[in-house]
Amino acid sequence: MQAVLAENQTMLEDTLDGENKQILALQEIEKKIRWLASWMIHHANHLRQSRDGLKVGGHQASCASITTIMTALYMHELRTQDRVAVKPHASPVLHAIQYLLGNQTREKMENFRAFAGAQSYPSRTKDGSMIDFSTGSVGLGAAITNFAALTQDYLRYKDIIPSNEAPGRMIALVGDAELDEGNIYEALLDTWKHDIRNIWWIIDYNRQSLDGMVNEDLFRIIGRFFRAAGWNVITLKYGKLQRAAFTRPGGKALRRWINACPNDIYSALTFQGAAAWRKQIMQDLPDETDLQQLIASYPDADLERLMTNLGGHCMETLLEAFQSVPDDKPTTFVCYTVKGYGLPLQGHKDNHAGLMNLPQFAEFQKSCGVASGQEWDHFAGLSGDLEIIRQIIEDASLVSDGSRHKSARKVQLPETLPFTAAEKASTQETFGRILNDLAKAGGDLADRIVTTSPDVTVSTNLGGWVNQRGLFGRKQKNDAFRANKVPSMQKWDRHQAGQHVELGIAENNLFLNLAALGLSGSLFGERLLPIGTLYDPFISRGLDALNYACYQDARFMLVATPSGITLAPEGGAHQSISTPMIGMGQPGLTSFEPAFADEVAEIMGWSFAHMQDEANGGSVYLRLSTRQIEQPTRTLDDETRKAIVSGGYWLVPPAKGSGKALVYTGALAPEALKAFEALKTDFPEMGLLSVTSTDRLYNEWQDLERLRLKGEDEGRMAHIENLLEPLASDARLVTVIDGHPAALAWMGGVRGHAVAPLGINSFGQCGDLIDLFDHYQIDDNWISKAARRH
Incomplete structure (x- = not known):
């Protein structure tokens, strides 16, 4: 029997054209990736020795829902200049893909979620150059791609990176539950303001979250949000098998039933299988004779394939969608999927943190055709044209060959930073004067500084810098007040050469923008020295995004001012108390709180060097004050400067x-x-x-x-x-x-x-x-x- 099946498969492949053979090969690779991701998690939880008795975890179901999407992306669609943020729970899928591509080792796979092994969530610093963006705190990984696209535009419009070469697409693989996070919509608003391009968000719409089911009407709200922000919205609800069934007698009724079926019922039926599908459909539409005949025409296995053949699990549908993007406007793909697709856990509402037990996994291994002892083998269980499979993997490996983390030259720094001495001065005022003097003097440092602020540019003393260097924007927009001869201290001219990115009042966006700008050297091969300003108490509003930025090892200077109760008349809502300990406790961030102007100059000079120290450097946080105090009359000696x-x-x-x-x-x-x-x-x-x-x-x-x-x-x-x-x-x-x-x-x-x-x-x-x-x-x-x- 097996020989007959193999012969029939060979005859079928001989009649296929090259495109269809590639689809079949990609489907085989998809199955292999699903196997490797599931096996890695199973090995960590059931086979690897446990010394502390803790459950290791790994989210087999969340991985299975996005495997087709990630296979289509990494094995076919990605280009060298593209960058991807992978949803946190898909980390094992990413490791499995990189293992096939030769960028991940078996040793690290065997030590998944163990010390020095493959990380539970994608990590730039711990997983290495295969990771473009760290993800973990949901929503932030998606949103940073918007600001990475903004950073790419900033560099291209200044010809710091060649503007005549095709830009990379900043791609986020997003879990549907991530869309509950408010920072998602803050990011959409700010990137709409800046008319950002070359962003893809691919939503794994498996309609299940940790505690329950997602409302079946959510996709309509999702679409409205994205369209309102100027995005293309491409919905992939039905796979090729379903679309073919819709053309048959009874097909229109089947489509109506699928569209009307609540998410929780659809998921439950997915878990229960063919008999449950038949019973439910006939019960709901007893008078649809053509539909009942259509359902009856499918054997059990084929009916299960049909009902789970959603757009996000159909390789052809995905590739067609990726090719159908009409322009460089931001695009979101709403990909319907099944949580746990292809696993015994598929569709069950408790499967988020669930693991296949030993009997279930044994049956799954059998269905994958992977023999005992060959679990880590790159090609075990694969069928079809192995040469095409090998060629696809080889071509994809050239895109992900370890060059994703680029190196960038260091920005030249002056011996000391200029500052204007005064009898009385505040540290905030001194910071602004130093930047203003740098802007006037020009040079390498001034040209690579980019500032950003959440609508507090003037009140944090960036006004002089912006007057000298301008606001950044895709399109020229002159200051209407100046054009109409209305007196103003500020020159708000917006143009592509501008060096200040003005944001709305959203601290999450500030830190995500600083993260993306601070990764410019690694992402795009050209270093920027970003400076972000905000009121010190509002660090807490964006603390998750600040931690995320530091975890990426992004390099930036955070200037928080005014600080403390010294901002006396403003009251408790604007007076920071705990921020000195945030500065002390945040890894990757070195905090300072100077008193005098000459201290500010020394610290800023050190900070620009520290931000460029690849091995031992990091980001810097300056806690500054608006309080003017008398300045000491002194010339700092080398010992004091060092101190x-x-x-x-x-x-x-x-x-x-x-x-x-x-x-x-x-x-x-x-x-x-x-x-x-x-x-x-x-x-x-x-x-x-x-x-x-x-x-x-x-x-x-x-x-x-x-x-x-x-x-x-x-x-x-x-x-x-x-x-x-x-x-x-x-x-x-x-x-x-x-x-x-x-x-x-x-x-x-x-x-x-x-x-x-x-x-x-x-x-x-x-x-x-x-x-x-x-x-x-x-x-x-x-x-x-x-x-x-x-």
Whole structure:
């Protein structure tokens, strides 16, 4: 019997043309990818030794729903310049594809979700150059493709990358439940404003989420949203088998029934199989004789194939859809699929985190034709024309050959950044003046800076930079106020040469835009140095996207200002409290809070270099203030310059064995100085320590402590240990910060000193500085009281 089937298959293939042979070959590859993804998860959960008893997981059903789509994309449609964000739960499918393409190792596949193995969700930093965008927090992976397209446009319109070459498509593979995330629609709005092109979102519309079924009318709402934002919408509901059935007698009734069937019933029938399909359809439409005859004409296996032959599982339908995109406008494909397609779990509402048990998997393995011992074999179980299959894989491997992460040259930096000295200045104002001076001077650094802000450009002191460099836009648009001779400080000219990307009030979009701009070197081979500004308290509104940007290892400078209760009249809604600890705790982000203008210049200069340090660098967060304070008259020596970027320096060094020291950060420098002057008569040996980065001080100390546990510290001392070394062992530190006191309180643990931490640990309120600083006990009087206590 098997021999007859094989002979018939050979005869069939001989009669097929090249295009149909390729479709058959792609279908075989699809089955192989589904097998490898399912096997990898099964191996991790049921066969690999478990030392802790935890379920490994892996989402077999979510993988199965998108396998056809990803096969069509990676094995046929992608070009070298395209970039893809894969939905988080499809990670095993991506690993399986890259394994076939030669970019993933068996060892990492065998260690899926284990230490140093293939990651649970696609990760640029841990999975390597096969991953274009990290995904994990749902919705963000989709939205970043919009801002990657914006970054590509920014580079092309300036001819930084060749504008005469075909642009890449920024493609997101999106789970339908991801469309519940609000950041999706924020991203649609901002990218509509910028008329972004060359974006594809391919929605795996399997109509199931973690806890239940998706409403059957959701696809209509999806379509309306995307069309309203100017997107092409292509719906792939029916596969080729279904469309053929619709042309037969009873076919129109079948189509009406499919369209009317609720998602939960359709999924339940998918799980139950052919007998359930027959019973339900005949029960719902008892008078449709042609339909009943149509259904009866299909054997059980063929009926199941027909009813699950949705657009997202039909290779021909997918390829035709990809080729039918009319233009470079953003396009979304709504691909109907079955969650768990091809698995014993298909359609069941509990299958999201479900795993095939041992008997189910044995039956699945048998259906895949993979013999025991050949589970990892690249071609085990494949039938058909192996030469065509090999050629498809070879051609696809040339597109994904490891060059997806590009290298970019470093931007040349000046020895020091220019800044205009003043008797009184705020750190925010100094930041704006430095950028304005850079814009006027020009050069490599100025040309590669790109700024962005969520509708707070002027109030975060970017106005001078924008006046010099302009707003970025696809189309020229001159400032109407200037054209009509209406006086204004701002020159809002928009053009392709502009270097500021103005966003709406959406912090998620700010961080996603910074992520995409900060990956420009890796994605497109040309480095940008992005700077994003926002009000410091609103970091929390976009914290998920900020974490996502850092997890990508995107490089940018985040300037958060104004900060703290020093923004006194604005009240608690605009006064940041916990952000210093966010800066300390966020991996991939180094935070600073300078007090004086020369410190800002040093830190920004260091930051531009740090953003370009491929091995040890990262992003930078500057917590700045609008409070103008008197500036010291000084010329920084090399030692002090180094200390500033290392996290702190003695503004007034203590005497050896001193029993007291005041420690301040940022805008509270005047209060600390005033208290110091009041105390020095009684405590002449006391020192005054300026902390410019709690983050740098704390993390260097902690990193060294970990090395000491392993005996690998080589006798080194952390910067904070050296700073505190002159103090007596029983010295008392008084720390003060316009933020949560815990950001400095840890310093007592460095050398065992007592600490009196002053700061803000409750919501702010309206008032002037005198009232608020007294109420929250951070003015010079309270600092002095804390210092005098024993």
